[in-house]
Amino acid sequence: MTQSTASPFYLDCDTGIDDALALAYLLASPRAELVGIGTVSGNIGAAGGARNTLDLLHLAGQPDIPVAVGAHDPQVGTFHGGAPHVHGVNGIGEVELPTSDRETVAESAAELLVRLARQFPGELRVVAIGPLTNIAEALRLEPELPRLVADVTIMGGAALVPGNMTPVAEANIVNDPEAAAEVFAADWNVTLVPLDVTMTNVLEESHRQELLSAGHAVPQALGEMLGYYFGFYVSQFGRECSAMHDPLAAAIAVGGVELAVAPVVHVEVDTTHGPGRGQTVCDLRGIYQGYPAVEGARCRVVLSLAEEFAPHMLEVLASRWPAVRPEGAAA
C-alpha cells in the first residue's frame, strides 16, 4: 500500500454485508487511508453496526481506526429495526467473527466527522453508505463542513430505475429523507451512486467462490456473508448473486472504476409524506441531448460504468489479501 499518497477517508456506514465489502475495499485500496468510521442505524442498529465494524477491523489487523456510534433514530420517527431478511439478525449474514476487545470512541459519529474534517481541512473525503442522519448532524455541528470536506460520495437513491423500498425510494434515503434533503442541499460536491448502477453491477457465485478460496480470514468471512446475501437476492434476480451497492460507492469514491454516464445535475430529496417520500429527484431532463452542463449543479449522478465492477473489486481485495497458492504458500 502507498499510504503516503492516499487521501484521508471518513466512512459512514450501517454494517451490513455490503458495508463489510466496502470497508474491506477501502482498507485494501492504495488510494484510501481510512481515518475514521461512524455508524448509523440502517441494515442493523447503529451500535450493532459499530460492533461488526470493530470486529472486521480486528480481523483485518487494523484496530487503530476510530469507530464512533452515530444516530440510532432518523430525524423523524424511530429506527424500523433493520433488514434481517437481507443482512441477517447480526447484520453480517449470521457469520460469527472473532470478537474485538476494542471499544467505540466516546464522541458521536457526527463529532468524529467534524473533528477529522478540521484535522484534514480540504482533504477529507466522505463516503456515506447508510442513511444520512450523521452527515446531516455534522452539517449542523459545523456549518463550515462543506468547505472543510473535499467531497462526499453517497450510496443511495434511484434515478431512472425503481426504488427498493417504495416504487421510487431507495432504503438509505427513505430511512431518513429529512437528513438526506439537508445533505443534498449543502454547498459541496456530491457523487450519488444510486440503484441505477448498483443493481446492474452484480457479484456472481463464481466471484464469491474466489473470495472463499483466497485462504485469508477477511475474504473468507466476506464470502460467507455473501452466501446469506445471495439468498435474499434470489428473490430479486432469480439466481444466486447480489447487487454491489456499498463497495461500488467506495470504489467510485476512490476513483477506482471508470464511469460511463455520470451527469452533474440538480438533485432534490422528496420529504413529503406522499408516494414520492424519500425519492432522489434527479433532474435528468438533459438525457436526450447527452446531458449538457447545468449551471449551479453539483451532484454527479452515476448512471453507468465503463467497466465491469466485480473483477476490479476482487483485484483490489486480492492485492491486500492475496490468494493462497495451491501449494500452500501465500503470495
Added chain:
Amino acid sequence: MTQSTASPFYLDCDTGIDDALALAYLLASPRAELVGIGTVSGNIGAAGGARNTLDLLHLAGQPDIPVAVGAHDPQVGTFHGGAPHVHGVNGIGEVELPTSDRETVAESAAELLVRLARQFPGELRVVAIGPLTNIAEALRLEPELPRLVADVTIMGGAALVPGNMTPVAEANIVNDPEAAAEVFAADWNVTLVPLDVTMTNVLEESHRQELLSAGHAVPQALGEMLGYYFGFYVSQFGRECSAMHDPLAAAIAVGGVELAVAPVVHVEVDTTHGPGRGQTVCDLRGIYQGYPAVEGARCRVVLSLAEEFAPHMLEVLASRWPAVRPEGAAA
C-alpha cells in the same frame, strides 16, 4: 373502412399538433369509430382546442362527430395558458385551416362522455390525450362509468424516464394531478402511454415529407403543423424530428401497434406540493424479474414497442388519404 367491426371511441384532447395526428389516426383506422370528442385546456385552451378539432373534422369530411368543450381550468388553480412555444399560438403550429361553420354541442365534454358510455355500455373505449380534468368530472357525474366503459388509454406520465415539465412530471398529468389521481384510482382498466415510449418513437423529416407530398388536404395540413413542432423539438433532440405522444396513444388504444414491454402494475399520482407533484408513480419493482403478475393491478404501463411506430402511422393515414401518384391520379 370497416366501420361495422370498429369499436366506438371517445377522444378527450387538447388539440394541439400531436392531438391533430391522433385525431387523424382515429379517423383513418378501420378499428375505430369516433363517436364523440371532448376538449380540455392543455396545449391550448379548451375552446381553442374545440375550434381546431371542428376545423380538422371539416377538412377530413367528417363534420358529423360531436365535439364538446370541456374544462377550461384544472381542479386546483387556473389554466396556465398553454404551450405556444411547442404548438403555436393557435395550437396547430400557426397553420390556417378552412373554418368549419359547425358549433360545439351544448353539453360539456364530461356530459358527452357519460352519454356515450350509456349509449354503448361496455363497449365505449376512451382515449385521453390531454389533462384528465374531463375524465375525472365524468367519474363524478356517473359513478358507474368504470363499468360502462370498456377501457381507457391515457397519454401521460413518465415511468423510468425524466418528465418534461419537472424532473419527474409530464405535462398532461402535472397540469391536473388531482384529476389524474382520481382517474388512476378508479376501478377500470387503464393503459398508460408515458414519455418512456413516446420520446423514443419519433417522426423524422423524411416522414413529414411523406405527409406533405400525399396530395390531400389532411396529411398536407399535418405535415405543415409538424414543421412548427419539429422546430420546438430541435431544442430537445438536437435535430428536426418530433416525439409522437398522442398518435402513439391512439394507435395503442386501437391495438394497431405491437407492444414489447408493458407490465400491468399499480400506479399512483403524486398530488403533494413537493418535488414529485404530478409524477405517475408506477410500481415497476418487478423489473429485475421480468415483471411477474401483480395482484389487483389494472394499469398497463407501456415501456417499449415491438415495432417502429412512424411507418405504421403513415400507413394508416395513407389508407385513408392515399398518396397522389406522380402522374396525378389519386390511388
